[in-house]
Amino acid sequence: MSGGNLTAVIAGQGALAPAVLAALADQGESPVVAALQGFAPGPGITEFRLERLVPFMDSLLDQGVDKVTFAGAVRRPHLDPELFDSRTASLVPRILSAIQSGDDAALRVLIAIFEEWGLKVIGTADVAPDLVPAEGHLVGGPNGHDREDARRAVEIVRGLGALDLGQGAVVAQGLCLAVETLPGTNAMLDFVAAHKALRPNPRGARGVLYKAPKPGQDRRIDLPAIGVETVNAAVRAGLAGIAWEAGGCVLLDRTETEAAAREGGLFLWSRGA
The missing domain is CATH 3.40.50.20 (Rossmann fold)
Structure with a gap:
């Protein structure tokens, strides 16, 4: 056939x-x-x-x-x-x-x-190439502390991926607050929301969610995704923004997701290598 x-x-x-x-x-x-x-x-x-x-x-x-x-x-x-x-x-x-x-x-x-x-x-x-954003700041932009937290999160997600675990992590003030496992991104963010006191400095950097495919992953299937629910969960977790690997993450309902990020005071950053 x-x-x-x-x-x-x-x-x-x-x-x-x-x-x-x-x-x-x-x-x-x-x-x-x-x-x-x-x-x-x-x-x-x-x-x-x-x-x-x-x-x-x-x-x-x-x-x-x-x-x-x-x-x-x-x-x-x-x-x-x-x-x-x-x-x-x-x-x-x-x-x-x-x-x-x-x-x-x-x-x-x-x-x-x-x-x-x-x-x-x-x-x-x-x-649907429009669903996978190229490099750039879609909403707002990270400050220096946010960039450092994102850099640390990149290292953690790469380590997770090498073990075939999750595709995301939350880092604040250089500390990993949570990593994504089988329950998914929203469960991870709910954990962060319930443990906001884990940040050493209450007035310091609020933290960044970072998502990326696993190292060596076949990108034709199971790309990480971000949407309105992700943004709302990140707002509840008190984060400064969401970053992801440019070209390696699906952005769902882009107009609504960007609007939710603006309303919640989050940056959205499609991060280059």
Whole structure:
């Protein structure tokens, strides 16, 4: 079987999938939309199970799909051994090994399987480049202390990424207040909000949230994202601003997110290397 000239969006939860679909619609495309069962961002979306991955990929090819992009959050699914079809069952050792190896390893295997089936995997930056800001200050700007905190956060996030952990950290006055783990960015920021007294100097630098892909991460999937909820959580945490690796982070609902940052007195900084 061979694909045609059609994009499939494997949609997850959150605002990214609708944003990607809107970008494709602006480009005159009508993509096929599907979601892993239990993680569809809304009603009316075709769902599939990982246990029947091969029949699902075959169905994409039958519809003329030749490109796939992943957009949105999913969690590792529970696998039911009784639901595997015979062809997907042959992939079980690879799938289970990947799931047990960490998020980045699992995603690399998933990409490899799709591409072995003749489906080219493309990233958000390819599908909707406006969602991935280039270097620059979008709202306000960091002062010298903020820049130092951001620099320290960069080092921490690189260390986390090397261990295939999170994609974010909060640093204030040179101290790491929190790092992102499985519960996600908002949980990390809620922790910071509940422990504001951890800052040594109450009148000193308020701190910076920094987000970036993991070192060596395949950037076609699972880029970190920032949106209105992130800004509001950073405001509650008392931070000075949010920084991220330029070209390595998705900015959702840009107009609303920038407006929320201005209202909350936060800077938004797409930080170069």
